[in-house]
Amino acid sequence: MMYSRIRFSASWSITSVCNYDCLYCYRYRDEKILEVNEAYQIVDRLYELGCRKLSLAGGEPLCWHSKNAVFDLVSHIKSKGMLTELITNGWFLEKGDLDVLKGRLDILTIDVDSLCDQIQFQLGRPVGHIARAKRLHLYAKKLGMKIKMNTVVTSVNFDCIPEMCNYVREAGFYRWKIYQFMPILDFSEKERSLIVDKNAFEALRKEIEHEMENGAVSLVTENNRQMADSYMNINPQGVIHTNRIRNKEQIIKYEIGKVSEVGLEKMFSHFAFDEDKFLRYHQMSNYLFV
Numbered sequence: 415m416m417y418s419r420i421r422f423s424a425s426w427s428i429t430s431v432c433n434y435d436c437l438y439c440y441r442y443r444d445e446k447i448l449e450v451n452e453a454y455q456i457v458d459r460l461y462e463l464g465c466r467k468l469s470l471a472g473g474e475p476l477c478w479h480s481k482n483a484v485f486d487l488v489s490h491i492k493s494k495g496m497l498t499e500l501i502t503n504g505w506f507l508e509k510g511d512l513d514v515l516k517g518r519l520d521i522l523t524i525d526v527d528s529l530c531d532q533i534q535f536q537l538g539r540p541v542g543h544i545a546r547a548k549r550l551h552l553y554a555k556k557l558g559m560k561i562k563m564n565t566v567v568t569s570v571n572f573d574c575i576p577e578m579c580n581y582v583r584e585a586g587f588y589r590w591k592i593y594q595f596m597p598i599l600d601f602s603e604k605e606r607s608l609i610v611d612k613n614a615f616e617a618l619r620k621e622i623e624h625e626m627e628n629g630a631v632s633l634v635t636e637n638n639r640q641m642a643d644s645y646m647n648i649n650p651q652g653v654i655h656t657n658r659i660r661n662k663e664q665i666i667k668y669e670i671g672k673v674s675e676v677g678l679e680k681m682f683s684h685f686a687f688d689e690d691k692f693l694r695y696h697q698m699s700n701y702l703f704v
């Protein structure tokens with residue numbers, strides 16, 4: 415395998431700080447903030463490794479240093495020739511910010527788990543989240559950005575997912591990603607009450623695939639097994655990590671090593687990383703976006 419020829423996408427949680435407190439959150443709890451110059455070095459190194467689409471996530475990415483620092487980082491990623499994605503809860507984002515990001519940001523992703531405020535509130539998102547997300551979706555689309563929505567399926571919002579299909583079609587999303595809630599090993603009983611049984615998730619997946627078939631939206635649904643050991647996640651300190659399912663369907667996070675020190679060969683040889691899955695889901699030539 416010629417690792418130097420692989421072109422892939424990666425996701426980087428640039429901060430673990432967040433203004434929301436979602437019940438299902440599995441972000442890193444590390445308050446140390448990476449310096450701006452270190453962040454630029456990580457971007458450069460990821461480019462060298464073959465990364466051609468970099469998603470900035472969190473925590474809430476806009477809690478990293480300042481909005482301008484995040485926007486400048488997006489510009490730097492774009493200037494390397496990579497596709498740029500911002501995965502945000504949208505709370506700190508105004509229309510004027512999207513004007514600034516025009517031409518730098520390729521994909522704006524705002525997570526919405528239900529179109530019902532009460533259900534979102536039960537999951538830990540503030541009232542107003544949906545209205546704000548919708549305003550931003552509309553405006554970003556008007557500016558020519560691709561808009562994407564991530565939805566986590568839990569026991570709380572399970573019944574709300576089918577009624578989201580119309581909105582997804584009408585708002586003009588290029589992609590809708592639906593994930594099965596992932597129970598991390600050290601989650602509390604309350605968090606574990608969000609678990610959706612794998613058969614129920616598969617039935618929902620079929621229903622949504624049927625509802626969305628032949629449409630313009632690229633629908634991606636991922637159960638826990640598909641999500642595990644395939645994502646190249648980078649934590650706020652620039653360390654690559656992945657998730658692996660252990661006995662009783664529990665998920666454990668494994669750190670693989672710093673972006674600055676680990677090459678693809680070492681990443682793929684880690685026991686918690688599945689090279690085939692990574693190439694199937696995250697290699698750019700298999701990627702539906704371009």
Ligand code: SF4
Nearest residue numbers: 432434435436439473
């Ligand atoms: S918005 Fe995202 S990072 Fe923030 S608490 Fe919710 S899931 Fe976690």
